[in-house]
Amino acid sequence: MVPRLTLNHLTVLSALAETRGVTATAARLGLTQSAVSHRLREAERRVGARLVRRVDGAMTLTPEGERVRALADRFLDELVRLEQELAADRDGARRLVRLGQATYSRYHWLPAFLEFTERSAPDLSVDLSARAASRPFAALVEGSVDVSTVYGRPSALPRFRWRKLATDPLIGVVAPGHRLAKAAHLDSRLIEDERYYTYPLSAEPGFEWEALIGAPSVPFRRITQMPTPEAVIDLVRAGFGVGIFSRWAVQPELSDGTLIEKPLGAEGMALDWWAVTRASDPPGGPADRLAEALVEWGRRDEVGLATLGFEGEAR
Structure with missing residues (x-):
């Protein structure tokens, strides 16, 4: 059976989901606006369902469109990966390994790690997802992705392999001029009436912070969810409220003094971070070697995770 949708349709739907506009989608793909509109109409005609709709001036995907987009993203990622791997096999080039990171899109640590992998595994090429x-x-x-860095506790699922990276404090952060800047620590009673900015955590069950550290003793009354951790950092740094982060994620702001850290509770809290791979990946393969490189890098204080605020030594 031949699919009714082609690669052209999948590419447009994937791009539209991010750009939310025909003009921006056309610019990203190097097409005309009329070509993008034609492909969208043709995709809907071929599957017999509405895939896009306009909401508040923006183009969004319908539930049916989201289902197609989810498949399109996986397919396109795999196709790009296969093309790169085939080229590497043909030319004797580096082996591509894709690295992902839970929760945070902050990579101030990456240059130091890439320098380390250049020395320890020069045949690996690290890409981000x-x-x-x-x-x-x-x-x-x-x-x-081939390796994901995640926080929490190892699951019993046999499909994953876990390697401990380090333990990192979970901290509250405020601007230097905030009324809580001189507090010894933060807890839910102190910030129950503060504007508390939060951000999307893992969408997968069991890896939300509340599941890991417990519910606050006093419910937060003024919670504002922002689309990204970076948006929270900007607002908290400007003095508008309080945020909670793994310390390494806000290390640049702590270092330059634009944010002040406070322990959560009198004794503080911490989360373990792990490098997770598929158990089915071969020992000594590219993913396995990248995960081991992360662990080894984390043990080296001069370039490793200790420079980002992690406590203790990876083990």
Whole structure:
């Protein structure tokens, strides 16, 4: 049976989901606006369902369109990966390994790690995938990433292999001029009436912070969810409220003094971070070697995770 949708249709739907506009989609793909509109109409005609709609001036996908887009993203990722791997096999080039990171799209640590891998595994080429930010385990299963860094506790699922990276404090952050800047620590009673900015965490069950550290003793009354951790950092840095982060994620702002950290509770809290791979990946393969490189890098204080605020030594 031949699919009714082609690669052209999938590419347009994937791009439209991110750009939310025909003009921006056309610019990204190097097409005319009329070509994009034609492909969208043709895709809807071929599957017999509405795939896009206009909401508040923006183009969004319908539930049916989201289903097609999810498949399109996985397919396109796998196709690009296969093309790169075939080229590497043919030319003797580096082996591509895709790295993902749960929750945070902050990579101030990456240059130091890439320098380390250049020395320890020069035949590996590291690429980043944003898919793991919200669904690190699904991204591994789908194959859109090969190694995901995640926080929490190892699961009993046999399909994954876990390697401990380090333990990192979970901290509250405020601007230097905030009324809580001189507090010894933060807890739910102190910030129950503060504007508390939060951001999307893992969408996968069991890896939300509340599941890992417990519900606050006093419910937060003024919660504002922002689309990204970076948006929270900007607002908190400007003095508009309080945020909670893994310390390494806000290390640049702590270092330059634009944010002040506070322990959560009198004794503080911490989360373990892990490098997770598929158990089915071969020992000594590219994913296995990249995960081991992360662990080894984390043990080296001069270039490793200790420079980002991690406590203790990876083990």
